[in-house]
Amino acid sequence: MSKTTAFSQRNLKELIRDPLSYLFCLGFPLVMLVVMTLVNNGIESSTADLPPGAVSAAPTIFQIDKLAGGIAVFGLTFLMLFTCLTVAKDRSGAFLMRLYATPMRSANFIAGYMLPTFVLGIIQIVITLAASLIIALIKDVELNVGGLVLSAAVLMPTVVMFIALGVLFGTMFSDKSAPGLCSIVISLASFLGGIWFDADSTGGFLKKLCDVLPFIHSVKAARLTCALDFENVLPHLLISTAYAALLTVISIIAFKSRMKADLQ
Amino acid sequence: MYAVQTKGLVKKYKTKTAVSGLDLAINEGEIYALLGVNGAGKTTTIRMLTCLSKPTDGECFVCGKNCVSQMSEVKKLTGISPQDTAVAENLTVTENLQFICGIYEFSAEKTAESVERLIKLFSLEEYKNSRAKTLSGGWKRKLSIAMAMIGEPRVLFLDEPTLGLDVLARRELWNIIEKLKSKITIILTTHYMEEAEKLSDRIGIMINGELKAEGTLSELEAQTGEQGLENAFVKIAEGGKE
Numbered sequence: 246m247s248k249t250t251a252f253s254q255r256n257l258k259e260l261i262r263d264p265l266s267y268l269f270c271l272g273f274p275l276v277m278l279v280v281m282t283l284v285n286n287g288i289e290s291s292t293a294d295l296p297p298g299a300v301s302a303a304p305t306i307f308q309i310d311k312l313a314g315g316i317a318v319f320g321l322t323f324l325m326l327f328t329c330l331t332v333a334k335d336r337s338g339a340f341l342m343r344l345y346a347t348p349m350r351s352a353n354f355i356a357g358y359m360l361p362t363f364v365l366g367i368i369q370i371v372i373t374l375a376a377s378l379i380i381a382l383i384k385d386v387e388l389n390v391g392g393l394v395l396s397a398a399v400l401m402p403t404v405v406m407f408i409a410l411g412v413l414f415g416t417m418f419s420d421k422s423a424p425g426l427c428s429i430v431i432s433l434a435s436f437l438g439g440i441w442f443d444a445d446s447t448g449g450f451l452k453k454l455c456d457v458l459p460f461i462h463s464v465k466a467a468r469l470t471c472a473l474d475f476e477n478v479l480p481h482l483l484i485s486t487a488y489a490a491l492l493t494v495i496s497i498i499a500f501k502s503r504m505k506a507d508l509q
Numbered sequence: 510m511y512a513v514q515t516k517g518l519v520k521k522y523k524t525k526t527a528v529s530g531l532d533l534a535i536n537e538g539e540i541y542a543l544l545g546v547n548g549a550g551k552t553t554t555i556r557m558l559t560c561l562s563k564p565t566d567g568e569c570f571v572c573g574k575n576c577v578s579q580m581s582e583v584k585k586l587t588g589i590s591p592q593d594t595a596v597a598e599n600l601t602v603t604e605n606l607q608f609i610c611g612i613y614e615f616s617a618e619k620t621a622e623s624v625e626r627l628i629k630l631f632s633l634e635e636y637k638n639s640r641a642k643t644l645s646g647g648w649k650r651k652l653s654i655a656m657a658m659i660g661e662p663r664v665l666f667l668d669e670p671t672l673g674l675d676v677l678a679r680r681e682l683w684n685i686i687e688k689l690k691s692k693i694t695i696i697l698t699t700h701y702m703e704e705a706e707k708l709s710d711r712i713g714i715m716i717n718g719e720l721k722a723e724g725t726l727s728e729l730e731a732q733t734g735e736q737g738l739e740n741a742f743v744k745i746a747e748g749g750k751e
């Protein structure tokens with residue numbers, strides 16, 4: 246067995262044996278799917294009372310075809326949290342020290358943190374999108390299965406991006422301060438990712454901020470793919486891929502320099 | 510060739526000299542106890558010998574290999590059980606051991622053989638399928654030492670192996686350490702007099718980063734004219750203040 250495989254297996258076990266990670270990574274997105282669908286029901290039925298002839302409201306971003314991509318990205322923010330906690334906890338005890346004294350190298354550590362969380366990310370997306378499909382069937386909303394499958398693929402760079410962020414925060418901050426910091430990022434990402442409101446209908450600074458950050462591009466790439474609107478996907482996909490690459494490089498540099506500092 | 514040798518070893522942190530001019534020469538097969546109060550520089554010494562920290566000055570060797578320039582050789586020769594028990598909490602005892610085998614890239618047969626041997630040696634049978642986080646301090650420490658033995662080290666470093674254990678767990682761990690005796694060289698740190706007295710062939714007394722005295726118990730008694738390690742230690746420590 247290779248060092249990276251051994252460390253990946255250990256990290257996977259640590260993650261999946263922590264009931265909180267199920268609750269947040271799998272349970273919470275599912276709950277949000279259901280809750281937001283119910284919210285959407287409320288909005289729809291209130292507009293249904295409009296007098297005949299009034300323009301009926303356009304489908305909201307809480308309709309399942311829009312919601313699916315947003316919640317899939319939202320779920321990944323929790324993957325970031327758990328990646329971050331794994332790294333920060335390992336650092337806080339003597340566990341990493343013990344491994345530093347073995348033939349493990351920094352590449353084994355980083356790959357060992359990223360591989361299992363990547364697998365979990367894929368599982369999480371598949372479950373979220375499958376649940377979305379079920380809701381779409383129940384609600385009789387058109388949702389293309391091929392589009393859903395492709396949007397899972399389009400979200401791969403976003404999985405990498407959130408994992409890289411998790412490794413970065415886990416490397417930079419202690420296991421005490423990391424959770425707080427991650428929850429700020431979770432709130433920011435879900436807000437500025439346009440998951441809970443239609444960012445395009447806003448303007449000015451808020452819209453600019455959304456566009457500069459990667460989150461809305463991940464959400465839009467998934468939503469557009471879901472809607473089979475492939476022409477407009479590419480720019481968003483490119484931006485989220487670039488962010489994934491950049492953050493991966495930064496997190497590797499951060500981990501390596503932390504390891505070097507630990508060994509002074 | 511010495512199992513462990515240091516020559517004028519120094520470790521300085523910004524404001525603090527943790528280890529100052531340490532000269533050690535430990536023979537193969539010996540159990541050597543580094544005895545000192547908290548902050549004496551024991552952990553820092555062990556960290557330098559296991560490539561976890563770089564000396565500010567001086568040199569250190571494990572089985573003749575330089576701990577700075579021949580790091581990968583030294584890592585193969587050493588095993589360490591850190592002061593804070595470092596086990597993977599959500600993994601079972603067996604899985605923890607298998608995990609370390611994986612890090613050393615053992616084959617499946619060698620992994621099975623090593624895990625079985627160490628579970629037996631440390632009497633971990635009863636707990637082999639228990640998650641590490643459910644183990645008591647004593648069993649966790651045993652697991653931690655077993656993990657340090659996987660890489661088949663020639664020199665084993667045990668940093669405060671019985672810290673925080675109850676009397677019975679401590680006795681049991683002493684028995685295990687005695688079983689390992691002569692098979693490999695063991696350097697253990699402790700601030701318990703009776704532990705150094707009971708287990709070690711030779712004792713080095715560290716005070717403020719310096720090795721103040723060294724020898725077998727009777728040698729230390731003879732040097733100080735005192736009876737028992739505790740009295741000898743106190744005499745040496747007070748002498749250091751002058």
Ligand SMILES: Nc1ncnc2c1ncn2[C@@H]1O[C@H](COP(=O)(O)OP(=O)(O)O)[C@@H](O)[C@H]1O
Pocket residue numbers: 522523525526527545546547548549550551552553554
């Ligand atoms: N990373 C560090 N930075 C600054 N000072 C340190 C560091 N590690 C240890 N020290 C200091 O070095 C001294 C020796 O510490 P240590 O080797 O841990 O002692 P012991 O293990 O004997 O209790 C202590 O005063 C400790 O505060």
Ligand SMILES: [Mg+2]
Pocket residue numbers: 551552553592668669
């Ligand atoms: Mg110590």
